[in-house]
Amino acid sequence: MSYFANIPAISYEGTQSKSPFAYRYYDADKLVLGKSMRDHLRWAVCYWHTFAWPGNDIFGAGTFERPWKPGEPVTQELAQIKLDAAFEMFSKLQAPFYCFHDVDAIADYKNIAGYSRELDVIADKMAAKIEQTGVQLLWGTANLFSHPRYAAGAATNPNPDVFAWAAHQVRSMLEVTNRLGGANYVLWGGREGYDTILNTDIGHELDQLGRFMNMVVEHKHKIGFKGAILIEPKPHEPTKHQYDRDTATVYGFLKRYGLENEVKVNIEVNHATLAGNSFEHEIATANALDIMGSIDINRGDPQNGWDTDQFPNNVAETTLAMYHLLEGGGFDTGGFNFDAKVRRQSVDAEDLIFAHVGGVDVLARSLLAAAAMIEDGELKGFVDQRYAGWRSELGNKVMNGSAALDEVADYALKSDLEPKPISGRQEHLENLINRFA
Known part of the structure; x- marks a missing residue:
């Protein structure tokens, strides 16, 4: 069974193309500043919004009818259907990478041993798909926020038994990420914060989180994982306050716990704007602090005050962020992960394709514009001249x-x-x- 059978493989056709199933700007092998577009962007499809989200919101049930039945109990059979559909879509898009949380891909489990068993099953199948298609893993991560056990956080939970469950998940997913050749491992503390300060010991929770992060780094070196460990900043939602609210805050945390040379950031556009910052500010800050890692590319809706996770569609906004990324040397192990979801009314298979084709072309257009700005040199020249006095004897x-x-x-x-x-x-x-x- 092929969910995308009626959709052609997506290829570059140039700006004159009117086909909705073609890239107009993304020419994977085109050299930009001496490097291919593919290698500049290193873009990925996310497993969770694309294949695990059923299209629900807080006011309504899921709207998506997919063969893998998102939102329903996941059997091994449904997990296999989802896996097949995912790699079919990756291949049709010519996506170089994908990303996933453990629970996005595995069948349901009853206990901690069942979790480990289901993760091993899907990891073996993913390894075979990677070998077959050539689509690589940009990063893996453990979902430490959805299950009721994490209502009060994972690493910051007041119950050390929850901390231990989280440690098992992270160890398991870090080892699977290593086994699958992943380039990074991401820690997103979706509930590492508090809903009310009335029942919270902030200092104790920060120390718990600091020790947890150090344990992860220690295990990374123990197993020989060569990728980067990344933290994804977000100010709030679902908690009232999260300890990793933005890049600058994360850096202060890393410095306190001796992790500034071990951990970098995975910046998300919509999280940056929720924190009251711009996307380009977060990238420039990460460059200045030498913790730039990877990017979750999406956008929020300026008329909504929450994390809407829409696909990027504004070239002008993305261009300035791309400029700062290139000025900082571009990606090392990171890339642009489409942590974005189609709208609840976009119920067809084609809508998943349209969203990614448009998003990739926005990145490609922004890359071309940012490269032209760098080659022109006027912006950098102005900034350099503005600080010229600091090259004097006094400065x-x-x-x-x-x-x-x-x-x-x-x-x-x-x-x-x-x-x-x-x-x-x-x-x-x-x-x-x-x-x-």
Whole structure:
């Protein structure tokens, strides 16, 4: 049984194509700044929204009728149907990567031994699919937020037995990710926070989370996993407050627990905007702190205040983020994972394809625009010139630590300094961006 039988393989046809089943901008082998589009973008399809979400929301039941029956109890037979459909879709899209949580793919289980057994079953089958199709695993992760046991968190739970269950899941999925050749392992603390501070010991929970992260890193080295460990920031939802609210907060946490050289961030667009930040701010911050890892590419709806996880469709917004990504050297082990879902009314197989084709083309157009900005050099040149004073004798002495506060203050007095404001040229630079995007 083939769910995508009536859909052709998606290929590049150029900007003149009117086919909805073709890439108009994504030419996988096209060289951009000396590297192929495929290698720049390293894009992935996510297993959860695409194959596990039934199309429900808080006001209504699922709307999707798929052969693998999302939202219903998962037998091994249904897990197999889902796996077959997933890799068929990956192949038709020419997707280089995919991502998954453990529970997205496995059959239902009754206890911890059953969990381990079902995960081993699906991991063997995934290994065969990877070998058959060439689609690689960008990252794996354990779902530590959906089951009722995690209502009060996983690593931050007040019950150490829940902590232990979470440790078993993460160990299992980290080992499966390693076994499948995954490039990264992601830790998203969906409930690592609190709903009310009235029943919460913040310091204790942070110490629990810090120890958990260190245990994960220790196990990574023990099993020889060469990929990156990533944390995905999010400020709230489903909890009132989460400890990994944005990239800067994550960095402070990593520094406190000695993890800044071991763990990087997996930035999500919609999580950045929920935190009150822009997508490009999160990337630029991660670059500045040297913790840029990977990206979940999606968007929110500006008229909604929650995580709508829509596919990206705004080239101008994505271009500036892409510019900062390229300026920081681009991806190492990371990539663009489409952590996005079609709308509840988009019930057909074709809708899953249209969403990914459009999203990939948005990334490709943004890549071309950002590369043109880098080759043009005007934006970087302006920023470099704005900070040129720091290359002076005074600036160098301040930044290399050889000047004390007294010396700098005396310099200001002796020179009778009276600095005047200099235009930041914001409007000019905004116009400049629009020339490319």
